[in-house]
Amino acid sequence: MNYITFPTAQAAVEKIAQEFVLYSQLDRPVHISLSGGSTPKLLFKTLATPPFNTKVRWENLHFWWGDDRMVVPSDPESNYGEVQKLLFDHIRIPVENIHRIRGEENPDQELARFSAELTACVPNLEFDWIILGMGSDGHTASLFPHQTNFADENVALIAKHPESGQIRISKSAKLIEQAKRITYLVTGSAKAEILKQIKTTPAEQLPYPAARIRAKNGITEWYLDADAAKLL
Template sequence: MNYIIFPSAQNAVEKIAQEFVLYSQQNRPVHISLSGGSTPKLLFKTLAQSPFNTEVKWQNLHFWWGDDRMVEPQDPESNYGEVQKLLFDHIQIPAENIHRIRGENNVEQELARFSQELTACVPHLEFDWIILGMGKDGHTASLFPHQTNFDDQNVAVIAKHPETGQIRISKTANLIEKAKRITYLVTGGSKAEILKEIQTTDAENLPYPAAKIKAENGVSEWYLDKDAAKLL
């Protein structure tokens, strides 16, 4: 595992924000997949402020999501809605660069529409960068332990949260693993135990999708704050 440990969550998200600037300087469409959760909120707030809000060439970045819940975009549960409120409302970005999962739609129809958009827009289905989180149960995107099909050749899948039953659409493990770069952004002491388990146990013997999913032909890395890394 390639661990990069930062003094704080803020330090980690500032590093990612700096890399957004670098990615955006490539004069081509750069496809980035975002994550939901508390630490990404910190990232979006950071990107919305100076210097990043003006230094990033937003017209070159295309944003996607690892997963989203089947709710209205105004719903507090919407991953897209969080980014809209914290970042997109504060920057100049072309509407066509935002590729959201339309949680207000019928789930089967949206799965088909979103899968078609992915296939049409992302060259060779290789994302430039996929930023992922990890739940305390080891899930990532909406790929949960004991219910993820790692051999699913589709690009997206309908998923159900194992406890709440909430319906989501998620990228598949197969699609994520095609990425040129995967960064797990994990912060906070509540993730320390599972990170230690992932570090010390063969991934084949673990049920956690976050332990198994890595870039097949690219870079996989973990950006951790010191609280998350305290047992490593």
């Protein structure tokens, strides 16, 4: 895996924003999966401002989420709601290019609907780019330590946060691993120790889904700021 360190979180998200421009120039639909969290908020704010808001050909990009909480879009916990507020409200993007998890719906029914949409819309279920974060416990998307079935053949699943009990829908590990490219975007000194473990310890010896989930036939990389990378 590639570990790429940037001096600041802002520098990391600007690099990602530049790559959004390049992806949008491909003459086909490009399927990108977004992450929740504080650092992605920086990314969405950056994309919503010049030059990126006009350079990106938004009509070519299709947006999905690695996971979302089963809450209404106006809830601050909604990953989709944050992107809507920080990015989509400020750009011109076809509504059919936004493939959200409908957190306001019944979880079982929404899981079935979302799984069908994934299967119908993403060619060969291979995402062009999946951007992931990592929690302080090593989880990614809503795939948590000690409760992730890495062999699950489903494209998505219902997950429960181990502490709060909050219900979410998440892409499965197997679906994520089919991506052409996976980028973990991790910032802050609170993640430094766990990143050191991930880099120095065989993945199968660790309980962290973020350590084990990698693109089977593509690129896996870590975009880190200096604080997160300080022990590497």
